[in-house]
Amino acid sequence: MAGATISNAVVSPSRTSLAYLKPHHHSFPHQVNTLLRSPSPSSSSSSSSSSVRISASSIINLEAVAPREEDFKTAFLDHKESGFLHFVKYHGLGNDFILVDNRDSSDPKVTPDQAVKLCHRNFGVGADGVIFAMPGINGADYTMRIFNSDGSEPEMCGNGVRCFARFIAELENLRGKQSFTVHTGAGLIVPEIQDDGKVKVDMGQPVLNASDIPTTLSVTNDHAVIKAGLEVDGVTWNVTCVSMGNPHCVTFSTKELQKLVVDDLNLSEIGPKFEHHKVFPARVNTEFVQVFSRGHLKMRVWERGAGATLACGTGACAVVVAAVLEGHADRICTVDLPGGLLEIEWREDDNHVYMTGPAEVVFYGSVPL
């Protein structure tokens, strides 16, 4: 029997795919944790026929013997059972990812097609993407690769790299303030875990050159596309294009409407028309922005390859750059996303964009591949 819940579980060792909820939801019964150390499915058939019935009452009795979360995590992360993908589910302001320990190989353990299935919110684990922690190259400590939930591979992911940093800290048992270099499709990215557990990320320099976004929109200022008219669905939107390694189209207004009310927008209607617009040959992430003040912006996002998400880190960075270029905001802003707040600074002295925000574990899981 594939899968199991924790209370009233019938747990068959050979097909364990338990999700370990954080302690305040359930304590993890010692017996079940032992099962995770069970021999691989290919071992003697006797273990595959036996099953362990764990009733809700026994969980209460076992409460006292439940392992410390630390012990569970180590046991789980060391688990290398073949035929199963062991992962840790993280989210950054509700932009959620399946994180895979891929440090032993530069080939992703999951194909793009498998990523689509894993990201499906009914038939799979459910996520906006799959992120791989791989060996570093060109002197970087690590490499991060990501597949969107549609199987496409973007250059970079801001919320994802914060989750990546917390994942590495867990795998390497790092404590306190930690920083390391990550090779990505957007170049070298440097996340730093703060004392409060938030992650501050040097996201590198924004790219404004139209051909590097890429976009075929006509340039407005010195090879850049700033507040240019873009016809979508019969409306002329004013857009500014910024790449953070991945392409972004940021809009604050239309020809008719000088101030967007972002909660009034039908993203599933308008988002795909931006994403697949012919002026974006690599498709595009689109951010719709409302200016509350020169230090407080509210945004919603339709992501390339993932649709409407609760947050987009690279998008929040692109939004602040575009807001400064269009004269709406200063260089230090709080960006208000449906999933929560990000602190963004586009620093004048080094032209780098810095993003600070949370990244949390949701659960540990195993899934047959």
Ligand SMILES: N[C@H](CCC[C@H](N)C(=O)O)C(=O)O
């Ligand atoms: N869908 C994006 C990648 C993920 C970006 C977003 N989740 C972030 O936090 O930056 C793209 O195809 O460029």
